[in-house]
Structure formats: C-alpha cells, structure tokens
Amino acid sequence: MKKDIHPDYHEVVFQDSSTGFKFLSGSTATSEETVKWEDGKDYPLIRVEITSDSHPFYTGKQKFLQADGAVDRFNKKYGLSEK
Secondary structure (H helix, E strand, C coil), X not given: CCCCCCXXXXXXXXXXXXCCCEEEEEECCCCCCEEECCXXXXXXXXXXXXXXXXXXXXXXXXXXXXXXXXXXXXXXXXXXXXX
C-alpha cells in the first residue's frame, strides 16, 4: 500500500437526528463535535438524517402504494385479458 494517499480511517459515532439513536462505526468522515461513548472514550460525532432506527423499511412502517403489478398494467394498457 502506498503511504500518504489514503484518508484517515477511524472510529466515529453516528447519531440519528430524528430518534437520537447512536452507533459506533469506522469511517473516514470527521467532525469537530465529539461525544463520550459507552467505553469512556471520546469519538467524533456525525449527525445523520436517517438510519435503520428511523427508516420506514426497517421499522415496518413502509407503505406500498403500487396496487397492481407491471404485467397487469401491460394487460390493461393493451386490452389483453387473462384466458
């Protein structure tokens, strides 16, 4: 690996802005804001708008608006019936 061409990879805490959920992960992102984690160390804090804690797919609150499938729409468009 060449030296001095890769960004600094370190641990940071990500916080969901809507729920307050925090998790520790590795990243190249940096921040001036820090937070004390469960292990007693200070880590940079990165605020994000959405995480698995607030995303509708992972929380089970996702709604599917498409009522019929692509095949049904095709058949309706061209007047085909299922026989």
